Structures are given as structure tokens and as C-alpha cells.
Amino acid sequence: MVSETEKISVRQLDARSLRGLAHPLRMQLLDALRFGGPATASQLAERLGESSGATSYHLRQLAEYGFVEDAPERGKGRERWWRAVHRGLRFDSDLLKDSDPVVRGAADLYLHEVATTQTRDLSTWVGNRDSWPDEWRDVGDMSSFTLRLxxxxxxxxxxxxxALVESYRDHEAAEDTPAAEQVRFHTHAFPIRTD
Structure with missing residues (x-):
């Protein structure tokens, strides 16, 4: 059995694993397990507005590619619980230049899904920030910096x-710590043209 502290690893995506992950529902399922903890296909279906048949199928595909695994300590009877294997994913931009057009397409789809998810996360925060206590509203950040580099x-x-964000992993609060929440950090770095 893998403990939560042993699952801090970050998985490097390669051509094979990317093909197994690059599907919108699979990416949503993996995020739901990574950020919400173990769940059944039925629970995930309800949370994501999908059929349990679809979530079951895509969870099995994620398992085949090593992204999720059974969480048998959670199961009761015939319930099959799933958990994420890794806490993070690392994308290699060389996948966008792969000689196989299927890999390039999967890489492109993956990046678009990541951008969509991050935009949705931020929009959700903006739309719901008034439901959070003042101390959380005061630390939210939507900064933008432009440097010529x-x-x-x-x-x-x-x-x-x-590296700075990773250095805070040693300070992560326990599940039962009052006032501690999961905090999402997005970083974006890309060139822009100003003409």
C-alpha cells in the first residue's frame, strides 16, 4: 500500500503515457483523484456529470497507463475505489516535435486541456471568492508580469x-489542520508579440 507521503512523486510524461492520458475526461478524472482523494467510478461520475460506465472505462485506461491504481483499503464489498499514483505530471515540450503525428496531436490536446482547466479553476475562484473567509480572499493572487528575456x-x-513552490512541500499542513486548504498555483510563461 502506498502512503500519501510516498505519492509526492512527479511523473514525467512520455509518448506512450501521453497517448493514454490525452483525453478530456481522463484528465478530469485524474485531477479529481489527485486533488480530491480516492473515489469510486460512481462518485466521480456524479461529481463530473458523466455516466458511471464512461468513468469506469476511462479509469481502467488510466490504470493501464499507470496513472491510477486500486485503493482496496477503501472498498466495501464490490465497490472499487481508485486513487492517483502521482501528485504531479511533468510535460516535455519535445513531445510537440515528435516524429509521430499521433503523439504531437496528443501533446497539443493535453496542453489545451491543461489551459482550459487552469482557466476554469481561476474563473471558479473569481466567481466564488465572496464565499471564502477574508483571510483567504486577501491572499488570492492574479498577478501578471511582463519581462523582456x-x-x-x-x-x-x-x-x-x-523550485520555490516545491520548497513549501515540507511545510504542507496535515489534513486536519484548521484553516488549511489546498492552494492551487498556476504558472504561465510564454512569449507575446506587441505589434
Whole structure:
């Protein structure tokens, strides 16, 4: 049995695993398990507005590619519980240049789904921020910075931001810590043209 603290690993996506993940419902299911904890196909179907047949099928596909696994300690009788295997995913931009057009298509779909999910997360926060206590409303952030940098300095800055966020993993609060919540951090770095 894998404990929660052992599941801190980040999975590097490769061509094979990307083909198994690059489907909107599979990505939603994986996020639901990563951020909401173990669940059954029926619970996930209800949460995502899908049929339990669809969620069952896609969970089995995610399991085949090593993204999810059984959580037998949760099951009662015939209930099959699932949990995420990894806490994070790492995308390699070389997948967008793969010689196989199927891999390139899966990489493109994956990135568009990530962008859609992050936009939805942010919009949900903006729409629901008044339902949160003041201390949470006061720490929310939607900053935007524009710097003129070459690619190598952009990569360095992104790596430093990721390292800073990772350094806070040692300070994560226990599940039962009062006032502690899951906090989502999105980082986006991309060039823009101003003409």
C-alpha cells in the first residue's frame, strides 16, 4: 500500500503515457483523484456529470497507463475505489516535435486541456471568492508580469519559481489542520508579440 507521503512523486510524461492520458475526461478524472482523494467510478461520475460506465472505462485506461491504481483499503464489498499514483505530471515540450503525428496531436490536446482547466479553476475562484473567509480572499493572487528575456533566462526563471513552490512541500499542513486548504498555483510563461 502506498502512503500519501510516498505519492509526492512527479511523473514525467512520455509518448506512450501521453497517448493514454490525452483525453478530456481522463484528465478530469485524474485531477479529481489527485486533488480530491480516492473515489469510486460512481462518485466521480456524479461529481463530473458523466455516466458511471464512461468513468469506469476511462479509469481502467488510466490504470493501464499507470496513472491510477486500486485503493482496496477503501472498498466495501464490490465497490472499487481508485486513487492517483502521482501528485504531479511533468510535460516535455519535445513531445510537440515528435516524429509521430499521433503523439504531437496528443501533446497539443493535453496542453489545451491543461489551459482550459487552469482557466476554469481561476474563473471558479473569481466567481466564488465572496464565499471564502477574508483571510483567504486577501491572499488570492492574479498577478501578471511582463519581462523582456531571452529563452535561457526565461527557462531559469521558470525553474526557480518551480523550485520555490516545491520548497513549501515540507511545510504542507496535515489534513486536519484548521484553516488549511489546498492552494492551487498556476504558472504561465510564454512569449507575446506587441505589434
Amino acid at each position: 531571452p529563452p535561457e533566462l526565461t527557462r531559469e526563471l521558470v525553474e526557480k519559481m518551480h
